[in-house]
Amino acid sequence: MSAPINPFASKPSRSRSFEKVVLGVFRTATYIILCCGFFVFADILFKGVPTVANAFKTTASFPYVTNTFLFEAPETLYVFEKDGKKVEMGDGEYRTYREAEEAKAVAAGQPAPVFKASSYVYSAGGIWPCIVGTVLLVLGSMTIALSLGVCSAIYLNEYAKDGPVVRAIRLAILNLAGVPSIVFGLFGFGMFVIYFDWNVSLLAGWFTLAFMVLPVVITASEESLKAVPNGFRDGSLALGATKWQTIRKNVLPYALPGILTSSILGIARVAGETAPIMFTAAYVVRDKLPWDVEKASDFFFQGVMALPYHIYVVSSKIPQNEYTSRVQYGTAFVFLGIVALIATASIIFRNKLRSRYQW
Amino acid sequence: MVTAINRPTAAPMETSSATPASRAFQVPVRSTDAEKTPTLIEIENFDFYYGAKQALFDISLKLDDKRVTAFIGPSGCGKSTLLRCLNRMNDLIDGTSVKRGTVKIRDTDINTREVDPIELRKRVGMVFQKSNPFPKSIYENVVYGLRIQGETNKAKLDEIVEKSLRGAALWEEVKDRLHESGLSLSGGQQQRLCIARTIAVSPEVILMDEPCSALDPIATAKVEELINELKKDYTIIIVTHSMQQAARCSDKTAFFYMGKLIEYADTRTIFMNPANPQTEAYVSGRFG
Numbered sequence: 001m002s003a004p005i006n007p008f009a010s011k012p013s014r015s016r017s018f019e020k021v022v023l024g025v026f027r028t029a030t031y032i033i034l035c036c037g038f039f040v041f042a043d044i045l046f047k048g049v050p051t052v053a054n055a056f057k058t059t060a061s062f063p064y065v066t067n068t069f070l071f072e073a074p075e076t077l078y079v080f081e082k083d084g085k086k087v088e089m090g091d092g093e094y095r096t097y098r099e100a101e102e103a104k105a106v107a108a109g110q111p112a113p114v115f116k117a118s119s120y121v122y123s124a125g126g127i128w129p130c131i132v133g134t135v136l137l138v139l140g141s142m143t144i145a146l147s148l149g150v151c152s153a154i155y156l157n158e159y160a161k162d163g164p165v166v167r168a169i170r171l172a173i174l175n176l177a178g179v180p181s182i183v184f185g186l187f188g189f190g191m192f193v194i195y196f197d198w199n200v201s202l203l204a205g206w207f208t209l210a211f212m213v214l215p216v217v218i219t220a221s222e223e224s225l226k227a228v229p230n231g232f233r234d235g236s237l238a239l240g241a242t243k244w245q246t247i248r249k250n251v252l253p254y255a256l257p258g259i260l261t262s263s264i265l266g267i268a269r270v271a272g273e274t275a276p277i278m279f280t281a282a283y284v285v286r287d288k289l290p291w292d293v294e295k296a297s298d299f300f301f302q303g304v305m306a307l308p309y310h311i312y313v314v315s316s317k318i319p320q321n322e323y324t325s326r327v328q329y330g331t332a333f334v335f336l337g338i339v340a341l342i343a344t345a346s347i348i349f350r351n352k353l354r355s356r357y358q359w
Numbered sequence: 360m361v362t363a364i365n366r367p368t369a370a371p372m373e374t375s376s377a378t379p380a381s382r383a384f385q386v387p388v389r390s391t392d393a394e395k396t397p398t399l400i401e402i403e404n405f406d407f408y409y410g411a412k413q414a415l416f417d418i419s420l421k422l423d424d425k426r427v428t429a430f431i432g433p434s435g436c437g438k439s440t441l442l443r444c445l446n447r448m449n450d451l452i453d454g455t456s457v458k459r460g461t462v463k464i465r466d467t468d469i470n471t472r473e474v475d476p477i478e479l480r481k482r483v484g485m486v487f488q489k490s491n492p493f494p495k496s497i498y499e500n501v502v503y504g505l506r507i508q509g510e511t512n513k514a515k516l517d518e519i520v521e522k523s524l525r526g527a528a529l530w531e532e533v534k535d536r537l538h539e540s541g542l543s544l545s546g547g548q549q550q551r552l553c554i555a556r557t558i559a560v561s562p563e564v565i566l567m568d569e570p571c572s573a574l575d576p577i578a579t580a581k582v583e584e585l586i587n588e589l590k591k592d593y594t595i596i597i598v599t600h601s602m603q604q605a606a607r608c609s610d611k612t613a614f615f616y617m618g619k620l621i622e623y624a625d626t627r628t629i630f631m632n633p634a635n636p637q638t639e640a641y642v643s644g645r646f647g
Contacts, residue, residue: 161453231491235553238448239504239560240481249507250493357494 041336048333051326055126068126069330074285074310075125077323080117088323089117090124122285122314123323127331131338132290133304136202137281138271138342141209145270146263148210149217153259156218157225158247177215182275184212189279200303202290205281212276213266220265224258225251257354264346271339274308282309284317307335386606386627399424399564399594400445405460407437407444409452414440416619418460422611427586427595429609429626431602433641437618438598442566445469445596446483447476464564481508484557488569490549492541492556497524497533500541500552504560519559527555528585547578551585558593565589567597571604583608602642606630614638 010016055069075091089097098115105113160166188208198204228251236246274282283303293299314327400422407415415437422428430438440449444462447469449455461468469479481504492500501520502510510516520537524530529551533544541552550570557565567586571579586595586608599605605612606626613623614635622629622638633639 229491231487231489232493234448234451234485234487235491235493235556236503236507237451238446238480238485238487239507239556240477241504241507242477245507249503254494 044332047329051330071128072126074122077120077123078117120323121318129305130307130310134307140206141270144210145213145217153218153221157222173215181273185276185279201301203300205277208276208280209270220262221259224255228254254357257350260350264343274312282306386630396423401463403461406458408456410454418620426610427590429605429612430598431605432615436615438615442598446480483564484562485566486570492549492552496538497541498537501559523555523559526558527551547574564594
């Protein structure tokens with residue numbers, strides 16, 4: 001006896017095969033993106049990790065180990081031949097070496113030795129001043145952006161009456177988000193550096209970067225304020241709380257996780273932008289670290305080195321050679337690491353807040 | 360609704376022989392029915408607008424002190440609007456305005472410049488349709504209003520928490536977990552927590568905007584029982600869609616339709632012997 005006819009058997013048709021094609025397209029697109037991301041990260045990791053890993057060095061005093069790439073300033077690399085071997089030396093090291101050789105020659109009564117070395121700018125040493133500068137830029141600009149942005153979001157969402165004016169403000173803020181970062185850089189240069197006469201300084205960089213992320217912070221803060229149910233506001237007001245008491249005690253705490261999420265995105269952007277700081281805050285090279293200032297107010301009016309700008313300088317502003325890619329990828333790797341670190345810290349903090357106030 | 364109807368009441372139950380056959384429920388005669396009480400809230404010729412749209416037309420109403428008054432009527436009839444006028448919660452909505460008439464509480468017109476809505480709301484508490492415990496601990500929920508007023512004495516706060524939760528018939532259920540989130544409670548418990556939060560600031564009046572519409576019959580019965588208890592100390596005004604609820608727990612009932620007050624009388628009269636044919640049609644379930 002033959003098997004009963006299956007009434008639910010699939011019938012091949014054009015729409016069926018089309019379904020498969022569509023699925024294929026979507027899936028391929030997703031995997032292509034995934035591959036791109038993977039290759040970018042893999043490239044930076046493979047080329048960047050050795051730079052950091054090879055820079056560990058033991059020291060005589062506590063903490064006995066240091067990383068010359070992470071914790072030293074950039075130096076010029078000197079490469080020369082000695083006894084048929086290629087020797088690479090950083091700036092300081094090379095200078096002491098030369099003095100020692102000269103002294104040796106004098107002591108032995110020989111003529112002063114001739115040194116022949118090729119020098120490669122910024123290819124030795126490390127990126128410590130850039131790390132410090134980037135962290136300072138992120139902290140300062142996020143503080144400004146968050147305090148201004150949250151205030152403005154509270155005003156727009158809680159106080160301002162919805163009308164043409166508020167809608168126009170909102171639209172303007174959204175448009176601000178679409179302005180290219182180089183335009184913010186130019187604005188910061190004209191406004192803070194020249195008009196306010198702050199020169200190329202931390203302060204100018206902070207404000208320029210803050211203005212750049214403000215639209216993101218405001219929009220996201222407003223969204224998270226909107227997400228707080230109105231019942232909490234009504235309930236609080238019905239108990240005789242004033243508007244600010246209500247916002248302070250019963251709206252803002254619940255909106256904070258969302259606001260922090262937006263600021264995490266902001267951190268990544270602030271840390272990564274080159275254009276806004278290249279006219280306003282970043283130096284190509286600076287010997288002194290930011291806390292090496294004579295008086296406290298100087299702290300705000302000094303330029304700093306920054307990781308993204310350093311990548312830009314070592315990738316396009318100096319002659320390329322076999323030694324530059326070491327610094328380029330090392331810096332990129334450290335940079336990604338720092339952004340990941342700050343973001344992780346903020347995410348952990350946000351999740352802690354979120355679990356405290358759940359509804 | 361069996362539990363709710365068979366609940367023991369302090370007042371003697373009496374079935375009226377005059378009940379029209381169309382009623383599916385009875386209205387008990389209460390011992391308080393005959394007593395006269397002073398008027399607490401007096402609404403006179405009150406017109407209220409949302410923007411250009413008139414929501415309330417010429418409402419005049421006297422609400423008794425330490426009694427339960429129910430506002431009934433079909434959706435959109437203005438009963439919630441009137442309720443929200445009593446503690447000026449409508450101020451929070453853009454474009455609302457009082458065009459005519461007064462609302463007087465203890466002979467003070469609450470819509471004048473001299474009245475601070477913040478102070479008013481401390482005296483006239485409100486329980487919302489959707490229970491809205493704050494995402495804080497049960498304890499913090501109850502003391503919220505007091506903390507706002509700057510009370511920091513721990514002993515006093517503890518005392519008020521116990522008193523309020525007992526008052527809201529919730530103490531026995533939550534006394535061991537005061538520091539758990541208020542949102543971990545069941546729907547009915549959440550609503551009673553909101554009532555506890557309201558009575559913690561010791562208001563004179565409690566406004567309830569459909570407090571049981573999201574609750575199951577058992578939780579509803581508990582809240583109604585609570586309302587019966589609370590009216591010893593508070594004046595309660597309750598908006599409800601359930602006519603049984605109005606019949607069970609209110610002393611007086613006002614019927615609204617299309618923003619107008621159609622009839623206001625003793626609950627028994629409204630349900631058993633309404634003067635207005637529209638009221639009769641509504642309470643017998645023929646419309647609305």
